Amino acid sequence: MASAPVITIDGPSGSGKGAVCAVIAERLGFALLDSGALYRVLGIAVHKAGVDLANHQAVAKLAGEMAIEFGRNGPDSVQLNGEDVSLAIRTDLGSDMASRVGAIPAARQALHERQLAFRQPPGLVADGRDMGTVVFPDAQLKIYLTASVEARAQRRYKQLIGKGIDAILPDLLRDLKERDARDSQRPVSPLKPAEDAILLDTTDMTLENVIARVMEFVQQRLPQVASQ
Numbered sequence: 001m002a003s004a005p006v007i008t009i010d011g012p013s014g015s016g017k018g019a020v021c022a023v024i025a026e027r028l029g030f031a032l033l034d035s036g037a038l039y040r041v042l043g044i045a046v047h048k049a050g051v052d053l054a055n056h057q058a059v060a061k062l063a064g065e066m067a068i069e070f071g072r073n074g075p076d077s078v079q080l081n082g083e084d085v086s087l088a089i090r091t092d093l094g095s096d097m098a099s100r101v102g103a104i105p106a107a108r109q110a111l112h113e114r115q116l117a118f119r120q121p122p123g124l125v126a127d128g129r130d131m132g133t134v135v136f137p138d139a140q141l142k143i144y145l146t147a148s149v150e151a152r153a154q155r156r157y158k159q160l161i162g163k164g165i166d167a168i169l170p171d172l173l174r175d176l177k178e179r180d181a182r183d184s185q186r187p188v189s190p191l192k193p194a195e196d197a198i199l200l201d202t203t204d205m206t207l208e209n210v211i212a213r214v215m216e217f218v219q220q221r222l223p224q225v226a227s228q
């Protein structure tokens with residue numbers, strides 16, 4: 001049986017992937033894999049359990065054993081072993097821990113199988129760093145979203161202020177640069193576009209523009225899906 005179709009959307013933090021993926025999945029009636037959330041949950045699980053990040057074996061064991069449930073209390077909700085961690089995973093600690101556990105090869109391997117399980121009919125939109133390069137190399141459509149680091153920091157700033165959370169733009173810019181460096185320089189699954197990915201620079205695009213552009217690609221590559 002042929003596998004369900006997959007659309008991968010990879011790129012750095014603040015490139016707009018999350019929002020784009022959610023809308024595209026909704027429009028197509030596809031499942032959504034927010035792989036960053038899996039890394040974030042693992043980061044929080046490691047932190048809570050007091051596991052030493054240098055103990056790769058223990059981190060990988062946690063990655064294989066933790067119970068994760070998405071969507072129980074609304075679309076963005078995440079449970080870790082029955083506890084709501086929806087807010088905890090979005091904190092600075094959650095971001096930092098995610099990128100640290102993401103640099104551990106055995107942890108990536110343990111999360112790999114979990115990610116493959118999201119591929120179900122009628123299809124999947126997968127959001128991450130290595131969706132097109134490593135996890136779903138046979139995806140029907142691969143998109144790599146980029147934007148200047150300044151534009152990405154600005155977006156994060158507006159998002160936080162909009163939520164009533166204090167934010168300092170230069171700090172956000174510094175954190176993003178650090179995370180970009182760690183994500184793109186790690187030896188396993190570094191952040192980089194797949195050779196067959198379509199590159200889209202969203203620096204001067206609105207979210208609506210990006211969504212419209214991605215839907216055009218869907219129409220070209222997956223006409224049977226887009227017309228339903």
Ligand code: C5P
Nearest residue numbers: 013035036037039098099102128129130
């Ligand atoms: O996408 P998001 O910002 O939620 O990802 C958080 C972190 O998780 C990233 O900075 C990256 O280090 C890690 N990650 C990863 N591989 C993925 C998704 C996220 O290494 N596929």
